[in-house]
Amino acid sequence: MDAQFKTKRRIVLKASAMALSAALLATGLSACSKGDSGSTEQHVLRVGFVSSNADSEQYYRQQFTDGYELTHENVDIQIVGAVNYDDQRYEEPDPNKKQPDIYAEVKKMMEGSNPPDVVIMDSGVLKRLVQDNMVKNLDSYIQDNKFDIEDIVPSVINGIKDIGDNSIYALTPTFNSSALYFNKKMFADAGIDQPTDNMTWPDVITLAKRIAKGEGKERKFGLAFNRYGSDPFWDSQTYAAPLQLKMFDNTAEKMTVDQPGWKKVWTDISDLYLNKIIPSQEDLNNGADGGIIKDKAVYNPFQGDLFLSGRVAMSVNGYDYVSQLSSVKDAAAKNPKIPSVDWGVVTVPQFTEVPGVGGNISLSNLMAINAKAQNSDDAWEFIAFNNGKQWAELKSRSTYEMVSRKSFLKPKDGMDYNIEAFYTLKPVPPQDPAIDKLYQDKPNLYQVQNIAQQLFQEVLQKKKSVDQALKEWQTKGDVMLQKIKTNPNGPLEGDGGGVIGEPRPLD
Incomplete structure (x- = not known):
């Protein structure tokens, strides 16, 4: 969630709270006081x-x-x-200091x-x-x-x-909550049935592959995991959330990624990127949606949002996206140059292994x-x-x-x-508290995922197969886990070490 969205959301929530307080007084709810x-x-x-x-x-x-x-x-x-x-805001960074x-x-x-x-x-x-x-x-x-x-x-x-x-x-x-938004016109033009509630991921991926077509700036994409571009590795984590795959065991001493579940997730997502079913960052930057084209500035109020631009057929987005789509519809009524998406929404696809559970x-x-x-x-x-x-x-x-x-x-x-x-699907259960505690006791654990991000990029660059990448992550991760066991807080040497500004657990 970007800073601009957070600010906007906070303003709306504050205004809503103020209106709520006044309304409650007006309705005489003080009788319950x-x-x-x-x-x-x-x-x-x-x-x-x-x-x-x-x-x-x-x-x-x-x-x-x-x-x-x-x-x-x-x-x-x-x-x-x-x-x-605020106690941490004004402190000088100290990599050796354990976080609270x-x-x-x-x-x-x-x-x-x-x-x-x-x-x-x-x-x-x-x-x-x-x-x-x-x-x-x-x-x-x-x-x-x-x-x-x-x-x-x-x-x-x-x-x-x-x-x-x-x-x-x-x-x-x-x-x-989130759901799967879809562009009705893109499906109608392609002569393909629209997505429906309670679909599985294989079914939605098949739809995405069928509807994707075109080249370069005219390319139409089948699927995106959010309204803007994101890192492919994090897309794989969003995709796999209901499966609750573990990166390492409950002692953080042995990696658990060289497994069929991880292979299936990495294969699915890398295939979608390699076949341009999901737009890459390069696709977002190719000039088709605003920016600079042949030294000429091109204005597009929806720059970067390929669903609103009519180039992505399906996109997983939050409930707040309804407001954006509504405002676009209002703007299009005043300005015919602004495209208005005829959209629908269905449940986020499910995995057959965990039916009825959504990841968002x-x-x-x-x-x-x-x-x-x-x-x-x-x-x-x-x-x-x-x-x-x-x-x-x-x-x-x-x-x-x-x-x-x-x-x-x-x-x-x-x-x-x-x-x-x-709200049809159940939420993903919280992460195992034992894993939460490991991240607190061993802050360096977040660095293990650095290895995965780089290896996933190498898969997309066709430098490694998914099998090779996962085996390497398993091997390098095992080495790093032993280093973390010895030094859970301080900086590590080599093998993906470094500082992560906003760590995000994988499990």
Whole structure:
């Protein structure tokens, strides 16, 4: 997610939160305030987040707490964070300094002398907290308060239950998701049936190969894993996410990549690039979508977005892309020179090995009650409020996040599209907590993937076969794992060593 998108998204979310607070007051929801908690005395509810900095509290309040505080006048909300990133922002880089263990800091916050009552986190942190018995089971709260969970999107509630071994330890008011967008006209022109829900990856890849055609700047591509170009290696990781392939064992001492599963993934993605089914960076830079052509500047407001430019038939994108497509349609109505894509959307393709699981559903605002909460009743009321129907009805106006209550999930602004495509599949389960801990204990583990990125490029350059590349990754990775075992924090010599600015785990 680029910085411009993050900024835009934050502005929209802040505006939405402010509108939410005003609307809640206007609807008289304050009736659920003073009387429900059983106390009219002024008291504090502490809400904890995994990370914070000087700028984040205002955002957290506008996004999560303002509406509650305005309708619960006897409650003062305090925001606390487990990790303050301002502490690192002004430090000089030190490659030998171990980075903070995020989960350890979360535990410290929750077990402190003045712990938060509510903790808001993503699914990976929740899974570890559940295993360590640090959050309360919400099933009894839901039953005793007759709290409606039947209206919550099945993929969301089932994803939460998967984390808690079929029990509910948290609720989330929103989720992020992706789907497969497709260009209806490209399929009609090619005389090929459009994609449908619940297709498998082999079926979609076959479609992509059939529809791709042309040469050079006239080339039409069958598929892309996002709206803009990306690194082929990371495309392979996006593609393989539901398979949860492991790069190394649970001790980080032995690589596990010279395996049929990895070979299938690398073969599939490299084949798509080599046959120009997916656009490469070179294709994006060839001048057909703006930039400089023969020393003349060419303006294109959709430069780099080949789906909007009508050159990619299918693209995996987030729900927020609906807003972009809507704005393009509005602009095209005013300016006939602007092309408007006639699009549809279906579920992200599935693997037969893990049916019903999609790779792009994210549960990042999970709200749980700390097992050591000093104010459990208000903590539950806060969670119930933020996950209630009134909140969802107002929040559903956003096109950047989806609300978890399906009765308020409707196409935006009178548009007609298959909104169920975004929430039919279950999310990929969180990564094994043992692997998370390895990355914390051995920060150098992220360097092992550097080897893979280079080798994947060599496959695309036809310098190596997939078999050769994976065997080399296995061999070099084993050597590096032994070096990391000896030196888990400091710089490594050779074999793909270096500094990674924004590490991303592979498993």
